[in-house]
Amino acid sequence: MKILVPCKRVPNPDLKLKVANGSVDLAGTTWQVNPFDEYAVEAALRLTEKGKGGERVGEVVVVSIGPKDTSAQLKQLLAMGANRAILIAGDDGALDADRVARILGTLVVAEKPDLVLMGKQAVDGDDNQVGQILAASLGWPQATFLASILLAADGKSATVTREVDAGVEERRVHLPAVMTVDLRIVGKKAVRNEALAPATAEWEDTQRLASLKGIMAAKKKELREITAESLGVAGGILVKTLRHEAPPARKAGVKVASVEELVAKLHNEAKVI
Amino acid sequence: MSGTATLVLLETTTSNLRSASLPAISAARKLAQVNGGPVVGVVIGSGIAAAAQDAARYVDKVLCCDNAALAAALAETWAPVLVAAIKKIDAAALVASATSAGKDILPRTAGLMGAGMASEIVAVIGAKAFRRPTYAGNALTDVEVLTPVVVATVRQTEFPPAAPAASAGTVEALPPGPIDALGSEFVALHASKSARPDLTEAKVVVSGGRGLKDAQNFKVLEELTDLLGGALGASRAACDAGMVPNDLQVGQTGKVVAPELYFAVGISGAIQHLAGMKSSKVIVAINKDPEAPIFQVADYGLCATWESTVPPLIAQIKTVKAAG
Ligand SMILES: Cc1cc2nc3c(=O)[nH]c(=O)nc-3n(C[C@@H](O)[C@H](O)[C@H](O)COP(=O)(O)OP(=O)(O)OC[C@H]3O[C@@H](n4cnc5c(N)ncnc54)[C@H](O)[C@@H]3O)c2cc1C
Numbered sequence A: 001m002k003i004l005v006p007c008k009r010v011p012n013p014d015l016k017l018k019v020a021n022g023s024v025d026l027a028g029t030t031w032q033v034n035p036f037d038e039y040a041v042e043a044a045l046r047l048t049e050k051g052k053g054g055e056r057v058g059e060v061v062v063v064s065i066g067p068k069d070t071s072a073q074l075k076q077l078l079a080m081g082a083n084r085a086i087l088i089a090g091d092d093g094a095l096d097a098d099r100v101a102r103i104l105g106t107l108v109v110a111e112k113p114d115l116v117l118m119g120k121q122a123v124d125g126d127d128n129q130v131g132q133i134l135a136a137s138l139g140w141p142q143a144t145f146l147a148s149i150l151l152a153a154d155g156k157s158a159t160v161t162r163e164v165d166a167g168v169e170e171r172r173v174h175l176p177a178v179m180t181v182d183l184r185i186v187g188k189k190a191v192r193n194e195a196l197a198p199a200t201a202e203w204e205d206t207q208r209l210a211s212l213k214g215i216m217a218a219k220k221k222e223l224r225e226i227t228a229e230s231l232g233v234a235g236g237i238l239v240k241t242l243r244h245e246a247p248p249a250r251k252a253g254v255k256v257a258s259v260e261e262l263v264a265k266l267h268n269e270a271k272v273i
Numbered sequence B: 001m002s003g004t005a006t007l008v009l010l011e012t013t014t015s016n017l018r019s020a021s022l023p024a025i026s027a028a029r030k031l032a033q034v035n036g037g038p039v040v041g042v043v044i045g046s047g048i049a050a051a052a053q054d055a056a057r058y059v060d061k062v063l064c065c066d067n068a069a070l071a072a073a074l075a076e077t078w079a080p081v082l083v084a085a086i087k088k089i090d091a092a093a094l095v096a097s098a099t100s101a102g103k104d105i106l107p108r109t110a111g112l113m114g115a116g117m118a119s120e121i122v123a124v125i126g127a128k129a130f131r132r133p134t135y136a137g138n139a140l141t142d143v144e145v146l147t148p149v150v151v152a153t154v155r156q157t158e159f160p161p162a163a164p165a166a167s168a169g170t171v172e173a174l175p176p177g178p179i180d181a182l183g184s185e186f187v188a189l190h191a192s193k194s195a196r197p198d199l200t201e202a203k204v205v206v207s208g209g210r211g212l213k214d215a216q217n218f219k220v221l222e223e224l225t226d227l228l229g230g231a232l233g234a235s236r237a238a239c240d241a242g243m244v245p246n247d248l249q250v251g252q253t254g255k256v257v258a259p260e261l262y263f264a265v266g267i268s269g270a271i272q273h274l275a276g277m278k279s280s281k282v283i284v285a286i287n288k289d290p291e292a293p294i295f296q297v298a299d300y301g302l303c304a305t306w307e308s309t310v311p312p313l314i315a316q317i318k319t320v321k322a323a324g
């Protein structure tokens, strides 16, 4: 089983976002792997190991399109356990979801993975598009917003559950496919490869951290840097960002001292009860 | 070049238009004002003739793609139908509400067509320009789609539910063309049963967080919810801990709500949670920690435990209601 995991670096979501003069100022931010992509890497590692921490069978390749220093995030993913990494030089301003998907598409054709596993959404752009566009451009099936993956022993299909508005939807999907993951994919029993792990297998309730051993091992792993041009991707963006603006601030509220006061305010002032 | 029609994907049961699609119709009408053409709905499914008639009350025309192999909303089979619909009416735009189906199917449709897409728009600025939240709602971003056909999903809370049009539109059959699910198969929907209104449409939402500690304690929030005729919501922490089903999660990656009245009980107010409820009209926070960030967005903050405040709150609201 070879799994390709596209990963985006995103600005730390816990830092206050600076929005001024029509743009977002990311100069002082710190960068990290998009949380959903980290979850996708964890899921890919589980699908290729003989139970928690077991021997790796198959290959997990992480890929990012970004500036040169995205190598720091890729190294972290190698330290988590991914086998190798590819960094495709790219500048956010020259990308949109379609272009990201087209670049990834050419890489998929070259790498021939059995599965592309990725986050459902990048927590900066919040587009929730790349996986679906990628699947369309490859003519592959797609399984989005996954809460669980059970890979069949023959590696040819998977039974998945998806988090949908009305509850949980179960689907069967043939490989190769594009799958995008939701938060719950890192649950203890959310992901399993029938060929490698018994039904009783369990993992931590979260993504793994890079161990010291992992960090040492990562130093010897391949991190290849290439350009989109070398993959033969032509064309430009389909969606242009015009400007950013800070959302209107909510007017400051008040602290109430008691339930009585709260009920009085809701009834007489806000008139909502 | 493309024409002037605005196409809107309308989700249905076999007999009815789903209310989740009403905001998309409002957005489509706005776009139609700038595009100058008609609003055309497209309904897809199996045995949906009655639903197509229901949907026609809202739009100039409905394209109905009714086929047994289209019963489940699979992006693999539905996206090509949407492409066929766009071509048939030479549409300038395709929109849908940002439901789980809309978010799954529209990007695939855009991908098949090489069309640019704007996700979860909150305003129509022009025929190809839209405003949308980014960075968990910490920025509003204006984007321009550069392709002849425009694709967009619509944030349901930011467009009013559409009312029926003055006169009903016509229904026309749309042949599906070849249907290939690429091996994907719908197995089952494990629906969470609830007699309460939909989270995204409720006028009151009562949400609980990790501070509730366990599932049993949500009972008291449910009582408050039902007293106010609202919907129950939760933070990620409460969902992850199994206190409530995951589809109650409110936030950047859960449901986006904007009710008249939102209660955040035992919720700290992480940005990912705020992203899903910041547009609520009135926000009430009950939290024992005076420093909790939720108080920064709350109109009324009560710094106390839920144990000591929610039961008397229920009692006093009952009294107020009884007094009319
Ligand atoms: C200065 C600046 C200017 C920008 N200008 C534009 C613009 O003009 N038009 C525009 O559309 N966008 C613009 N963007 C945003 C753009 O670069 C987005 O990253 C892109 O649109 C993809 O959207 P998303 O990240 O929200 O993708 P989503 O669809 O939310 O991402 C889903 C998944 O796709 C994968 N993925 C996404 N991006 C990458 C990547 N780079 N490498 C590997 N995997 C990835 C990840 O697995 C991710 O979880 C700009 C950003 C910046 C900082």
Ligand SMILES: Cc1cc2nc3c(=O)[nH]c(=O)nc-3n(C[C@H](O)[C@H](O)[C@H](O)COP(=O)(O)OP(=O)(O)OC[C@H]3O[C@@H](n4cnc5c(N)ncnc54)[C@H](O)[C@@H]3O)c2cc1C
Binding pocket: A035, A036, A123, A183, B208, B209, B210, B211, B212, B234, B235, B236, B237, B238, B249, B250, B251, B252, B253, B254, B255, B265, B266, B267, B268, B269, B270, B271, B272, B273, B276, B286, B287, B288, B289, B292, B304, B305, B306, B307
């Ligand atoms: C990629 C990503 C996506 C995410 N998406 C979402 C999302 O969509 N929605 C979401 O909600 N979160 C989301 N999160 C998680 C988010 O960051 C927070 O971890 C989460 O919202 C915290 O939930 P909480 O407020 O219930 O818990 P906590 O932060 O633990 O807060 C519990 C609060 O309860 C209070 N409390 C404790 N006991 C009592 C008591 N007896 N009475 C009153 N108050 C009490 C405490 O003071 C505290 O403020 C996401 C995170 C990531 C990384």
